[in-house]
Amino acid sequence: MPLRSDHTRWSTAAKTFHWLMALLILGNGAFALWMDGLKPSMQKINMFALHKSIGLTVLALFLLRVLWRAIDRRPPDVPAPRWQHLAAKTVHGFLYLLIAAIPVSGWAFNSAHGFALQYFKQFNLPALVEKNPELSDTLGTVHVYLFWFLLLVLVAHVGGALKHHFIDRDDTLRRMLPFGRAKRTPPTFPGDTP
Amino acid sequence: MSLTTRRLSVLALALALPLAASAADYKVGPGSTLGFSGKFQGQQFDGTFGKFDAAISYDAANLAASKFDVTVDTSTAKTGDGDRDNALPGSDFFDTKKFATAHYVTTGFSKDAKGDIVANGNLTLHGVTKPVALKVVFSPNAGGARLSVTGTLKRLDFGVGSGEYKDTSTIADEVLVNGSLNLLPK
Numbered sequence: 001m002p003l004r005s006d007h008t009r010w011s012t013a014a015k016t017f018h019w020l021m022a023l024l025i026l027g028n029g030a031f032a033l034w035m036d037g038l039k040p041s042m043q044k045i046n047m048f049a050l051h052k053s054i055g056l057t058v059l060a061l062f063l064l065r066v067l068w069r070a071i072d073r074r075p076p077d078v079p080a081p082r083w084q085h086l087a088a089k090t091v092h093g094f095l096y097l098l099i100a101a102i103p104v105s106g107w108a109f110n111s112a113h114g115f116a117l118q119y120f121k122q123f124n125l126p127a128l129v130e131k132n133p134e135l136s137d138t139l140g141t142v143h144v145y146l147f148w149f150l151l152l153v154l155v156a157h158v159g160g161a162l163k164h165h166f167i168d169r170d171d172t173l174r175r176m177l178p179f180g181r182a183k184r185t186p187p188t189f190p191g192d193t194p
Numbered sequence: 195m196s197l198t199t200r201r202l203s204v205l206a207l208a209l210a211l212p213l214a215a216s217a218a219d220y221k222v223g224p225g226s227t228l229g230f231s232g233k234f235q236g237q238q239f240d241g242t243f244g245k246f247d248a249a250i251s252y253d254a255a256n257l258a259a260s261k262f263d264v265t266v267d268t269s270t271a272k273t274g275d276g277d278r279d280n281a282l283p284g285s286d287f288f289d290t291k292k293f294a295t296a297h298y299v300t301t302g303f304s305k306d307a308k309g310d311i312v313a314n315g316n317l318t319l320h321g322v323t324k325p326v327a328l329k330v331v332f333s334p335n336a337g338g339a340r341l342s343v344t345g346t347l348k349r350l351d352f353g354v355g356s357g358e359y360k361d362t363s364t365i366a367d368e369v370l371v372n373g374s375l376n377l378l379p380k
Contacts, residue, residue: 040277042358049235049364114275116237121363124236 005073009175014072017065018176021058025099028054029147052110053120059103066096078170084160091156098150104128105143112136217253217260220338220377222246228266228373232349233366239278244270250341250377252332254311257303262313262328262343264373266296268320286359293321303330313343319352328371339377346370 005011010018028051035047077085110117111127113136118124129135164172229242245267252260269290271282283290300315310329317326328345348367349355355365 040281042361042364045235045364046361116235118236121236 005075007075008171009075011072013068014074015176015178017061017068019178021061021065021099024054024058024061025102025150028058029151032147049118049121052106052117055103055106056117056119056125058099059107062096062099062103075175078164078168078172080164080168087156088160091153091160094153095150095157098146098153102143102146102150105139105146109136109139109143112139217251217256219380220250220252220341221380222248222250223338223376223378225376226374228264228371228375230271230372231370233368234278235364239273239275241271241273241282243267244272246270248375249380250375252339252341252377254332257311260300260303262298262300262315264298266298267294268296269294286356287354288320293319296320298326301325317347317352320354322352324351326371328373338379341373341375341377343373343375344370345372 003011003013005014031047031054032051035044035051038044038047077088107117107125108128111129112132114131116124117127161173161176164170165174227242228246229240231238231240233239243266246265248262248264250262252262268288269283271288272279273282282288285291296317296319298315298317300313302314304312304314306312306329311332313328313330315326315328316323324347326345326347328343331342333340333342346368349365349369350360350362350367359365
């Protein structure tokens with residue numbers, strides 16, 4: 001599999017970022033909903049610490065992904081009406097925004113509450129804001145609602161991908177699948193060099 | 195000096211000690227603090243005890259007659275975090291219902307390699323008695339004296355943090371203790 005994206009499919013790097021982050025974000029979200037219901041205990045403390053470490057990993061991956069996106073080529077958009085391209089771009093924009101905003105809001109929430117932030121018990125990260133109980137409550141709510149908003153945006157993202165795959169029967173989803181290969185000859189546009 | 199006379203002089207000194215002038219007695223005045231510092235998830239937190247009392251007899255020139263006797267109300271520990279402060283008096287930590295006070299009594303004083311004075315004593319905390327050494331800085335002043343002590347202990351030696359709270363990867367075993375007492379003549 002190519003490290004860099006080509007004309008027909010996303011690169012191994014792009015696919016890895018996409019699926020690994022999808023797994024970590026959804027997994028960490030489900031994990032958070034479960035751990036929140038635990039009775040106060042050392043186990044709960046350690047579960048929260050794990051949730052925070054995974055969230056920081058997502059944030060680090062996000063930064064690497066943005067960097068990679070700037071370097072890598074990308075397969076051209078599959079032909080579709082202009083509004084669909086616009087909708088896809090808007091959805092992708094929100095996804096990127098939320099992928100960064102959720103861990104950052106969690107980090108700020110943690111800081112405002114006055115908790116320590118330790119990455120997988122290895123090293124500590126600084127507080128983003130001063131301890132402030134009121135701000136902590138607000139940020140906690142924001143952190144959770146951003147995740148609900150992400151799920152909403154995800155419905156559009158997944159829905160679009162499935163529509164392309166099953167209704168339009170094009171390569172939009174296939175070229176992002178871990179072992180997917182484009183079935184059709186990719187469209188070429190003037191100025192494109194394969 | 196021959197061996198015999200040296201032995202005799204040591205004996206004479208030992209006999210004379212109880213007769214030596216006793217050290218000055220002090221009580222705890224306002225502006226005194228007694229605290230501790232631990233580490234939680236790699237970050238230091240500082241706590242203080244709101245209620246404690248001490249009977250201090252001290253004379254730098256007569257350490258043998260000096261003595262610290264400190265009683266601490268462990269239910270008055272405050273660390274600036276509501277969750278932690280609620281947990282500390284509970285049965286997993288200080289268990290203040292069973293063990294309302296901690297008690298420290300010196301057994302003697304010595305000098306360390308740097309020449310600093312060290313108080314050796316026994317700390318009874320959470321029903322467990324273990325030796326704890328404290329570095330002593332004693333500074334006489336117009337109204338009495340300022341006594342600063344620092345030392346470290348291992349919380350698990352005293353069974354502070356039971357069950358899953360024994361996990362030292364989240365709550366460090368080592369705890370720093372510090373006191374800064376404003377001593378007034380008794």
